[in-house]
Amino acid sequence: YFKHRGILGPPHHFLFGHYKTLWSTKSFSKQIQEWTRQYGSIYGLFLGRRPMYVVSDVDFLQEVYIKQFSSFHSRAIPRIFRIETDGKIHLFRANGETWRRQRHVINPTFSSSKLKSMTSLVNKCITALLNKISQITDDKQKETNIYELYKRLTMDVICKIIDFSYKCPINNLFFLGRCAFGIDTDMQNDINNPYLQKLAVLFKTDVDDLLLFRLANLIPFLARPLHDIVFGLENVRETLVKLLPVLNDYIAEIPALWLMNRVQGVVDVRIQSSSTSTKRTDLLQLMMEATRDNMTDPIDDQSMTKTLRPNELIPNVFLFMAAGYETTSTALAYSTYILATKQDIQEKIVEEIKNSSWNQNNNEEEAYEIATNLSYLDLFAREVLRMYPITSKAMIRECNTTTTIGGHTIEKGSVIQPDVFTIHYNPDLWGPEDPNTFYPERHLVKRHPVAWMPFGVGSRNCVGMRFALMELKLCLIHLLNQYRILPTDKTEKGFKLEERVVIQPDAIFVKLEKRLI
Incomplete structure (x- = not known):
């Protein structure tokens, strides 16, 4: 297939294609990098019988993501996830007009005005993090795995942003006060928080490693029956638990379904209380209103109903919950590692913060403007x-x-997979400084539009990119304003990368020393 097209690629199995190698490798990204070195910037693989182009040619990718987007608007997702489930589909999975409609509805949620309104809530979560850190730094010799603290922070932020201040059901119990998704927002002090535990399980599992998903990808006609088996077993579980509630402690729900069921409970309570409670402006409320407001976009060439359907609400809230958890905490962990090992860069950022008008009394608009306009940060x-x-x-x-x-x-039907690491470390794209050297100033030079793609490129880039960057910057500003981040022996040894849903470090150990004011 590829040979006739003049494209190279590694040898493949007639049935498995390259799946056997991809399933056995510890790092998908490193494996395709290695093949790129052998076969060039465009080469071919087979996912079973399905052709996949692995590409590090940025001009080719610019065609895919931008210039010919209409021909590549779909994500290639596992076949089990393609099975339609009563329209319960979120933005990441959606294709065609469904994706376009959802994107138009959700985009305004992350506008500058909305982000400004979220700043104070993010700052409250960061304050809780700093309080936790202050307890740790009482012991001046103690090092900490700050990655674990960041995970609790980002989960706390999600719960504040999708705020819920009513009585919230949690396993038939009720908690009073400020909570979101039915979560006690003191989670930064609770390592046993069920939401943190469920999300941890979710991100430790790469669906590509699950036997049922592998079978469905390899033998497409099995996707429907395998899908029905997975969700059929969950229905059996629900029936058994209703008959014998005690079984709830012994038969675990699938983590993703567990989370969505809790979100559904919160939405139900919010709907019931909407007529008697003060109207809210949080993310959940914006999405709920989008299920009722039937808008059309006068700018579009083809007028399109801009409404989020009721059965799309829960999946999209779940998507935001999952996407905002491990990704931002991982970026914060990498940032902290760099700050600990490169003290000169840390001091440059501290100096920039000092020279700004940043202080603890900034209102949400001031805090947002400062965080987004610190150029070196x-x-x-x-x-x-x-x-x-x-x-x-x-x-x-x-x-x-x-x-x-x-x-x-x-x-x-063909698949395009970018080799992100090869692109990000390409000296022709990122020189003249060595791309293996951490050098922030290289971003002062205008680069190819596809040279930097941590959030994707084009119309299907990450809808929450601006929120993620805002959260990351606010956290670093608060942290560096109060603490000096120092390396430990473990920091100097580096970390191991673990690639599942995200590419994450196993741990980031640092020591935090209170700054003298």
Whole structure:
């Protein structure tokens, strides 16, 4: 197939294609990097019998993500996830007009005005983090795995942003006070928080490693029966628990379904209370209102109903919950590692903060403006994400219409997988400074539009990118304003990368020393 197209690639099995190698490798990203070194910037793999182009040619990718987006608007997702479940589909999975409609509805949620309104809630969560850190730094010799603290922070932020201040059901119990998704917001002090535990399980599991998913990808006609088995077993579980509630402690729910069921409970309470309670402006409320407001976009060439359907609400809230947890905490962990090992860069950022009008009494608009306009901090964040991209699998695209790019005919159904690490470390794209060197100032130079892609590129880039960067910057400003981040022996040894849903460090150990004011 590829040979006839003049494209190289490693040898493959007639049935498995390259799945056997990809399933056995510890790092998908490192494996495709190694093949790129052998076979060039465009080479071919087979996912079973399905052709996949692995690409580090940025001009080719610019066609895919931007210029010919209409031919590549779909993500190539596991076949089990393609099975329609009563329209319960979120933005990440959606394709075509469904994706376009959802994106139009959700985009305004992350506008500058909305982000400003979220700043005070993010700052409250960061204050809780600093309080936790102050307890740790009482012991001046103690080092801490700050990555674990960041995970609790980002989960806390999600719960504040999708705020819920009513009585919230948790396993038939009720907690009073401020909570979101039915979660006690003191979670930064509670390592046994069930939401943190469920999300941890979710991100430790790469669906590509699960036997049922592998079978469905390898033998497409099995996708429907395997899908029905997975969700059929969950229905059996629900029935058994209703008959014998005590079984709830012995038969675990699938983590993703557990989370969505809790979100559904919160939404139900919010709907019931909407007529008697003060109207809210949080993310959940914006999405709920989008299920009722039937808007049309006068700017579009083709008028389109801009409404989020009721059965799309829960999946999209769940998506925000999952996407905002491990990704931002991982970016913060990498940032902290760099700050600990490069004290000169840390002091540059501290000096920039001091020279700004930042203080603890800034209102939400001032805090937002300062955080988003600290130029060196922005260069720093961009360089962290260049050297440590959080994911590469999320950038994968499926060809929806047969087309031609650079003389290559890309057939409908083919898959395009960018080699993100090769792109991010390409000296032709990121020189003249060595791309293996951490050098924030390299981002002062205008680069190719596809040279930097930690959040994706084009119309299907990460909808929450601006929120993630705002959260990261606010956290670093607060932290560096109060603490000096110091390396320990464990920091100097580095960390091991673990690639599942995201590419994450196993741990980031640092020592935090209170700054003298």
